[in-house]
Amino acid sequence: MVRSLTRRLRFTFVRFLFLTCAFWTATSLSAQNNISPKWEELTAPDFRQAIQQAKGTCLLPFGILEKHGQHLPLGTDLLNVRYASLQATSQEYAVVFPEYYFGQIFEAKHEPGTIAYSMELQLRLLQETTDEMARNGCKKIIIVNGHGGNEHLLPYFAQGQLDKPHDYAVYVLDGERSRPGGPAKKSSGIDYHAGENESSNTMVSHPDLVHLDRAKNESGTDMKRLNLPEELYTGIWWYARFPNHYSGDGSVATKELGEWNMKGWIDSIVECIRAVKADDASLKLQNEFYEKSKHPLETQP
Numbered sequence: 001m002v003r004s005l006t007r008r009l010r011f012t013f014v015r016f017l018f019l020t021c022a023f024w025t026a027t028s029l030s031a032q033n034n035i036s037p038k039w040e041e042l043t044a045p046d047f048r049q050a051i052q053q054a055k056g057t058c059l060l061p062f063g064i065l066e067k068h069g070q071h072l073p074l075g076t077d078l079l080n081v082r083y084a085s086l087q088a089t090s091q092e093y094a095v096v097f098p099e100y101y102f103g104q105i106f107e108a109k110h111e112p113g114t115i116a117y118s119m120e121l122q123l124r125l126l127q128e129t130t131d132e133m134a135r136n137g138c139k140k141i142i143i144v145n146g147h148g149g150n151e152h153l154l155p156y157f158a159q160g161q162l163d164k165p166h167d168y169a170v171y172v173l174d175g176e177r178s179r180p181g182g183p184a185k186k187s188s189g190i191d192y193h194a195g196e197n198e199s200s201n202t203m204v205s206h207p208d209l210v211h212l213d214r215a216k217n218e219s220g221t222d223m224k225r226l227n228l229p230e231e232l233y234t235g236i237w238w239y240a241r242f243p244n245h246y247s248g249d250g251s252v253a254t255k256e257l258g259e260w261n262m263k264g265w266i267d268s269i270v271e272c273i274r275a276v277k278a279d280d281a282s283l284k285l286q287n288e289f290y291e292k293s294k295h296p297l298e299t300q301p
């Protein structure tokens, strides 16, 4: 009787321990799952946990401040890239750096609201930002580009990381590209900037900031004012073609198209976060390269 009571008590105690542990594990897991991806919202202790949970993988969503026709906000690229990035981190966790909009946008300096920092500052600020992110544990940084004008800047920046040794890797994911399939587009022709695609995307990310009724207030058609061979580049090409800093027709935008585009963008960010977390080759090869670049004559032919 006493022995069986002892056994029962022991059994109850073990069950109590088991349940308590299960509760603690569940609580700590759910706390982990609920941790904000936003750098600026984390407490210092939570930040340490967030970097661990992200396996040192951080996103730097890169936007810009520039005119978007007469119907979309100046920060459209920033708002959309942050929307897509944050949605992606709810599927695959990563720490997301705060608002960043210090990119290449000289071609819109003639329009109100454009913030165009010098070339030197763009590169220096980006380098110091990624250096500081890495010092805080972001050893794998994915720059998620939301702005077409950065398409040359960002690969150049990533390439520049080979100049001097860094203990982190920079990856660049280019912006949303319309994929085949999905709802039929209503406009035909070029749709580069604030047109049907981008207006549709903004109807998903920030519907309250879209003013479709103003989209026809000016023209987004290609003015074709330069006549040069296609392979010959000159900086004024954009202004020559789209002097209103508007390309396409935003008036026919729909939420359905925006949802299709955004889903594709979010999926590609999720896929890249997973690939980067699993990537243990880039950093290793970088280190090997830095080491060899100190004594190139010893490198075997």
Ligand SMILES: [Zn+2]
Residues within 6 Å of the ligand: 068, 076, 077, 146, 147, 148, 193, 194, 198
């Ligand atoms: Zn844009």
